Amino acid sequence: MIRRDARIGILFALPWILGFLIFMTYPLIASLISSFTNFSILRPPKGIGVQNYVELFHDEVFYKSLSNTLLYVVGAVPLTTVCAILLALLLNTKVKGMSIYRTLFFLPTLVPMVALGTLFLWVFNGDYGLFKQAFLKVGVTPPGWLTDPTWSKWTLILISMWGCGQAMVIYLAGLQDVPVSLYEAAELDGAKSFAKTIHVTLPMISPVILFNVVMSIIGSLQVFAVPYVMFPGGAPARSAYFYTSYLYDNAFQYQRMGYASAMGWVLFLITLSLTLIALKLSEKHVHYESN
Numbered sequence: 001m002i003r004r005d006a007r008i009g010i011l012f013a014l015p016w017i018l019g020f021l022i023f024m025t026y027p028l029i030a031s032l033i034s035s036f037t038n039f040s041i042l043r044p045p046k047g048i049g050v051q052n053y054v055e056l057f058h059d060e061v062f063y064k065s066l067s068n069t070l071l072y073v074v075g076a077v078p079l080t081t082v083c084a085i086l087l088a089l090l091l092n093t094k095v096k097g098m099s100i101y102r103t104l105f106f107l108p109t110l111v112p113m114v115a116l117g118t119l120f121l122w123v124f125n126g127d128y129g130l131f132k133q134a135f136l137k138v139g140v141t142p143p144g145w146l147t148d149p150t151w152s153k154w155t156l157i158l159i160s161m162w163g164c165g166q167a168m169v170i171y172l173a174g175l176q177d178v179p180v181s182l183y184e185a186a187e188l189d190g191a192k193s194f195a196k197t198i199h200v201t202l203p204m205i206s207p208v209i210l211f212n213v214v215m216s217i218i219g220s221l222q223v224f225a226v227p228y229v230m231f232p233g234g235a236p237a238r239s240a241y242f243y244t245s246y247l248y249d250n251a252f253q254y255q256r257m258g259y260a261s262a263m264g265w266v267l268f269l270i271t272l273s274l275t276l277i278a279l280k281l282s283e284k285h286v287h288y289e290s291n
Contacts, residue, residue, distance in 0.1 A: 035261035042255060052262035062263070064238055065246040066270075072153055072242065073220040073274075076160040080216055081209070084164040088171035089197065102172070109165040117229030120159050121146070124230075146230065149239035156227055156240060160220070167212045174208035175201065206286040214278055221271050224248065243267060 010017075035052055037045035056062055091102050111119070123130045124145035135142035145155045178201060186196045202209070224244040227234075234241020247267070251260035 031261040031264055034258050035265050037258045039258035039261075040255040041257050045258065048258070052259050053266075055259070056262055056266065061238070061241070061246060065234070065241050065243045068153060068234075068239065068241055069221060069223070069243040072156060072160075072223060073217060075153070075157040076220045076223075077213060077216045079157060080160050080164045080167065081213055083161045084167035084212065085171055085202075085209070087164065087168045088175055089201070091168070091172055092175045102169075106165040106169060109163050111162075113225030114229055116159070116162065117226040120155075120162075120226070121230055124155055147236055149237045152231060152236060152240040156223070156230070159226060160223075167216065170212055171205060171208055174205040178204045203287045206282075207288060210278070210282045210286050214275055217274050217278060218271055221267065221274070 034045060036047060036049060038048050038051075039045035087105055091098060091105065095101070126132060126142075126144055126147060129145070131145065132142045143151045145151050182200050182204070183196055186200050191199065222244055223242055227240050227242050228245050228248070231240035234245060243263070244267075247260050247263045250256045250263065
């Protein structure tokens with residue numbers, strides 16, 4: 001009976017297992033093997049050892065794209081985290097029609113990335129953009145959002161807040177689980193709203209914050225569609241040329257699939273390292289109910 005139940009369980013799980021092996025495991029192993037080859041898709045791969053990795057660390061464009069991506073992560077992750085938490089706190093209040101407000105703030109996350117990039121090309125346009133008109137009405141000359149290398153990454157960082165609705169929903173779910181008794185105890189001690197938020201709310205949702213921060217780091221390192229649409233070729237002066245854009249160009253424009261595979265594995269190691277650092281730094285700051 002145990003063996004029969006096991007066979008039935010494996011049978012039901014088989015579609016997922018096959019999908020994981022075919023669409024996840026095989027590409028992962030194939031990309032690792034390709035990273036040690038000269039592979040252009042049009043010709044059979046030729047083994048070249050670690051030459052791709054050696055060339056990678058002597059590639060100026062690699063360092064430029066990596067520095068752009070890391071600066072984006074440093075700017076976008078804190079900004080989107082704070083924005084999502086503030087929105088969740090506001091939408092956790094008891095106000096009439098709150099479900100409508102929650103839906104409205106979540107809807108922007110459903111916009112496809114390509115459409116989003118096209119939309120913000122109009123918003124930040126230097127001639128007739130929405131932001132330019134708003135700045136001129138208050139007598140301020142707007143910066144060159146799309147043409148100034150200093151502002152290009154900040155433009156993308158500001159756009160990153162558009163998609164914080166997904167994290168907001170997760171924070172909102174975490175806020176629902178904070179025991180009311182803790183707020184009542186804080187009120188008896190004379191704590192005001194701000195003190196309750198700092199000393200009760202944030203510690204209690206710290207596991208949720210950690211989860212969203214880690215996911216935000218991973219997502220920011222892989223940002224691709226919006227900068228690729230808004231800043232073709234990373235212009236101006238490659239200030240918006242991100243790691244994934246350079247990886248894509250190597251794979252599908254320069255036909256250097258082996259080199260792109262090596263870039264993919266370097267990105268994986270960077271992502272893993274930053275995730276482990278975030279988990280390590282959070283050990284003394286994340287509160288779990290079982291602690």
